[in-house]
Amino acid sequence: MSEKNREGKRAARERLAIEREKQKAQERRRRTLIVAAAVVGVLGLAAVIGVIAANAGKDEKDAAGPVVAPKGAMGKDGLAIPVGKESAKSTLTIWEDFRCPACAQFENMYRQTIHQLVDKGQLKVEYHLATIIDGNMGGEGSVRAANAAACAQDAGKFTPYHDVLFQNQPPEPDDAFAKNDKLLELAGKVEGLNTPTFEKCVNDGAHDSWVARSNEAFQKGGFRGTPTVQLDGKDIFSDQKNPLTPAKLKQMVEAKAQ
Structure with missing residues (x-):
């Protein structure tokens, strides 16, 4: 090649x-x-x-349905149930769970003092409802009771029904408030509350979404637990070194009312 x-x-x-x-x-x-x-x-x-x-x-x-706030609810997102005159110079903000034993203890100790100060026009109270016991213990008594209390607010009977619920609170592990029949039975202790309208509101869970929104606000608020009690924005119930008493609460509110 x-x-x-x-x-x-x-x-x-x-x-x-x-x-x-x-x-x-x-x-x-x-x-x-x-x-x-x-x-x-x-x-x-x-x-x-x-x-x-x-x-x-x-x-x-x-x-799940729209968030339906009870009548007269106010504050951010309409999550506070107000009691007392708007002109009162002091505001007590209370976060509570109807299944919470510590909340019942607070109510039983301070109820009379709070009612007196509200009746005098010196104090207004803003109630916020939480459902942390349902989450901790299981069940739905906190939610059902909170919905029923919101239904009572619609009927203009929140305060007496709120008091009845705490006065008849079952032991913490007992989810008795999960039964609407029990909540309706207790409504019979409040004059004029147990009506067909109230019964429908309770059975329909008319304010369930509002209760869920309220509990969400509690969780996002970073509170230490229930009850959380604030006077004019200051936590007055958690200081163990200077524990709150009904007399001290009365003194603080009356001093500001002068």
Whole structure:
């Protein structure tokens, strides 16, 4: 074979090798584009799924029904049930759970003093309802009782029914308040409360969503527990070194009323 022929074959092999490398490079680029497109597609699908999930959450929330606050509720998001004259110079804010034993102890000790100060026009109270015992112990007595109390607010009977619930609070492990029949039975102790309208409100759970919103506000508030008692925004019930007494509460409110 002549030198010229050998050079020609060598050149042909080199051109063939170069062409193969070009084809391989094109194939790599094609695969890269396919993978990139797949990744974009997955991310796009994830975004769509996220939107669907978010919308599904909204639908589930909406399916639970709108948040229906009881009549006269006030404050941020309408989560406070007010008692007393708006002109009172002192405001007592109380976060309570109807299944909470410590809340019942507070109410039994301070009830008379609070009622006296409210009746004198010196104190207004804002009640907020929580349901932490349901979460801790299981059951739904906190929710059911809170809904019933909100129904009593609709009827203008919140204070006496609130007091009856705490005066008849079952032992903490006993979820007796989960039964609407029990709550309706206790409503019989409040004159004029046990009406068909009240009964329907209780049985329908008319304010369940509002109760859930109130408990959510309690959890986000970073409070130490129930009861949380604040006088004009200051926690006055948690200081163990200087414990609150009914006499001290009365003294603080009357001093500001002067």
